[in-house]
Amino acid sequence: MTSNPDYDVIVIGGGNAGMSAALTARECGASRVLVIEAAPEHSRGGNSRHVRNLRCMHDQALGVFQDSYLESEYWEDLLQVTGGRTNEDLARLTIRESEACFRWMMQQGVRFQPALGGTLQLSRTNAFFLGGGKALLNSYYRKAAAIGIDVIYESPVTGITIEDGKVQSVDVTKDGQVKTFQTRALVIASGGFQANIDWLREAWGPAADNFIIRGSPFDDGKVLRLLMDAGATITGDPDQCHAIAVDARAPKFDAGIVSRVDCVSLGIVVNQEAKRFYDEGEDFWPKRYAIWGRLIAAQPDQIAYAIIDAKSSGLYLPPLTPSIMGNSIEELAKALSLDPTTLKQTINSFNLAIEMGEFDHTILDNCHTSGLTPEKTHWARTIDSPPFMAYPLRPGITFTYMGVVVNEQARVMFNDNKLSPNIYAAGEIMAGNILGKGYLAGLGMTIGTTFGRISGREAASHAG
Numbered sequence: 001m002t003s004n005p006d007y008d009v010i011v012i013g014g015g016n017a018g019m020s021a022a023l024t025a026r027e028c029g030a031s032r033v034l035v036i037e038a039a040p041e042h043s044r045g046g047n048s049r050h051v052r053n054l055r056c057m058h059d060q061a062l063g064v065f066q067d068s069y070l071e072s073e074y075w076e077d078l079l080q081v082t083g084g085r086t087n088e089d090l091a092r093l094t095i096r097e098s099e100a101c102f103r104w105m106m107q108q109g110v111r112f113q114p115a116l117g118g119t120l121q122l123s124r125t126n127a128f129f130l131g132g133g134k135a136l137l138n139s140y141y142r143k144a145a146a147i148g149i150d151v152i153y154e155s156p157v158t159g160i161t162i163e164d165g166k167v168q169s170v171d172v173t174k175d176g177q178v179k180t181f182q183t184r185a186l187v188i189a190s191g192g193f194q195a196n197i198d199w200l201r202e203a204w205g206p207a208a209d210n211f212i213i214r215g216s217p218f219d220d221g222k223v224l225r226l227l228m229d230a231g232a233t234i235t236g237d238p239d240q241c242h243a244i245a246v247d248a249r250a251p252k253f254d255a256g257i258v259s260r261v262d263c264v265s266l267g268i269v270v271n272q273e274a275k276r277f278y279d280e281g282e283d284f285w286p287k288r289y290a291i292w293g294r295l296i297a298a299q300p301d302q303i304a305y306a307i308i309d310a311k312s313s314g315l316y317l318p319p320l321t322p323s324i325m326g327n328s329i330e331e332l333a334k335a336l337s338l339d340p341t342t343l344k345q346t347i348n349s350f351n352l353a354i355e356m357g358e359f360d361h362t363i364l365d366n367c368h369t370s371g372l373t374p375e376k377t378h379w380a381r382t383i384d385s386p387p388f389m390a391y392p393l394r395p396g397i398t399f400t401y402m403g404v405v406v407n408e409q410a411r412v413m414f415n416d417n418k419l420s421p422n423i424y425a426a427g428e429i430m431a432g433n434i435l436g437k438g439y440l441a442g443l444g445m446t447i448g449t450t451f452g453r454i455s456g457r458e459a460a461s462h463a464g
């Protein structure tokens with residue numbers, strides 16, 4: 001590398017984590033900062049275009065947040081969903097930094113609104129972006145232009161020269177031409193590898209062909225592969241991911257939030273044999289929605305059906321595609337191509353097993369089944385009021401967890417536990433340090449902003 005490289009800091013990926021890094025690097029004094037984005041300008045920002053909210057700790061009411069959400073409770077919530085598969089130091093760092101992230105985002109021009117109603121009860125823990133992820137990204141990119149950060153679009157990174165864990169340069173391929181940029185420091189924020197179906201197939205087998213990818217087709221893991229080839233240490237299992245139940249009729253990529261099906265806890269879910277397979281009322285939906293993609297992935301042909309009756313109408317955020325309806329269970333079964341006799345048996349047994357309490361979807365109520373396998377432990381109500389409604393479900397992959405190991409300064413670890421002197425990672429590509437499994441709504445943005453800001457600060461300091 002020459003003594004005067006092209007850039008002080010290069011950031012790969014222009015989503016939330018990458019833009020948090022680029023803006024912070026500039027704030028911290030790096031004068032020449034470049035963001036390299038694979039997507040065209042109109043679809044810049046990867047999965048971050050689709051987000052709605054940020055999870056944040058706070059000791060008392062703060063902005064749009066009600067009451068308090070203390071570090072201890074946040075940590076307990078994370079411990080519960082991950083089953084302990086988390087790096088406590090990095091997780092606690094993320095939790096403690098979350099309040100500063102909220103304030104910093106507002107300084108970048110991001111605006112928040114209180115939690116929306118519906119099946120996700122988040123008013124204490126999560127703040128919603130006014131205008132969603134697109135508005136968030138527009139604020140970042142506006143600020144980046146104002147403070148002189150360079151951005152190039154439609155420029156996938158296809159090579160990185162790394163010597164002994166130290167970056168020298170980055171290759172970008174545009175219009176068939178390779179261009180090389182030298183840099184003092186590199187932040188990698190290129191997302192997960194969920195859009196790479198071949199890679200998913202390595203982990204999941206042929207089931208991966210039935211997965212729907214909720215976000216960007218540009219998050220294909222090519223940069224993660226470059227890092228692995230260069231000897232970066234990897235954390236997380238390749239089949240661990242955030243995966244929810246989405247409408248099976250959604251497009252293969254990029255449908256975003258509107259394909260999510262939120263009525264699971266209000267009714268029952270059956271597989272293509274018309275049989276139930278899991279407790280639909282195990283816990284509040286924000287704590288359980290992210291297990292359903294995996295559960296459906298384990299069912300025959302990776303398909304399932306959420307079934308509710310007229311009593312649940314209006315109690316959940318409806319997805320974009322209308323429900324499939326029937327005036328009787330037989331009619332519904334026919335419309336879903338399920339065996340009517342089995343579906344009737346499943347629903348009859350469910351109805352008979354219900355011990356009715358006082359239905360209240362805002363608390364863990366006392367409406368449950370007894371003597372059924374699997375039980376439904378809350379919000380169990382008979383399915384007997386026509387019209388009956390159903391949504392076909394597929395696993396909807398949000399993002400994969402396997403990624404590179406980082407330390408508290410976001411430095412990437414290479415073979416022999418050597419930390420890179422000038423390569424940092426933020427966002428989905430390192431989320432597996434904190435999320436070994438499971439998920440908490442809004443945590444993706446907290447991890448990305450926390451480690452984006454840390455990596456921007458550290459990269460600027462290294463370059464300076």
Ligand SMILES: Cc1cc2nc3c(=O)[nH]c(=O)nc-3n(C[C@H](O)[C@H](O)[C@H](O)COP(=O)(O)OP(=O)(O)OC[C@H]3O[C@@H](n4cnc5c(N)ncnc54)[C@H](O)[C@@H]3O)c2cc1C
Pocket residue numbers: 012013014015016017018036037038039044045046047048049050051052053054055155156157158189190191192214215216218219220221222223255256257398399426427428429441442443444445446448
């Ligand atoms: C539908 C949906 C809803 C979500 N809602 C929420 C929510 O409300 N709250 C929450 O916390 N999380 C949410 N998430 C998860 C959240 O999107 C991610 O955790 C977060 O946005 C990740 O940010 P990131 O910057 O790491 O990745 P991304 O935002 O995906 O950015 C990665 C960027 O890297 C670019 N890139 C990839 N490969 C290359 C390459 N080779 N060269 C150059 N650039 C490359 C991509 O084009 C992309 O712009 C949601 C995800 C989806 C799909």
